[in-house]
Amino acid sequence: MSIEEGTKLQISQGIQSYFNSADSMTVITNNGTTVQFLLSDGKGHGAMPVDHLNYLMKRSNLTIIPNKRTLLNSDTEEQIS
Secondary structure, three states: OOOOOOOOEOOHHHHHHOOOOOOOOOOOOOOOOOOEEEEHOOOOEEEEEEEHHHHHHHOOOEEEEEEEHHHHHHHHHHHOO
């Protein structure tokens, strides 16, 4: 799965302590090797290898929060069909 800039991720309760108790993060940059992110509520920033981010997503410690534009586009396509 490709993580793009601007992707927002929900942080599960079990690992929030590792992320300054933030409940979400937003990806700032992804150079293919490392992902930089901002934590919600101004709780900081950081970086991690893409492989580790994918591992956390596989374990459901991080989940993608779909943005509103994506949801609107998918609803429109369903109505057209």
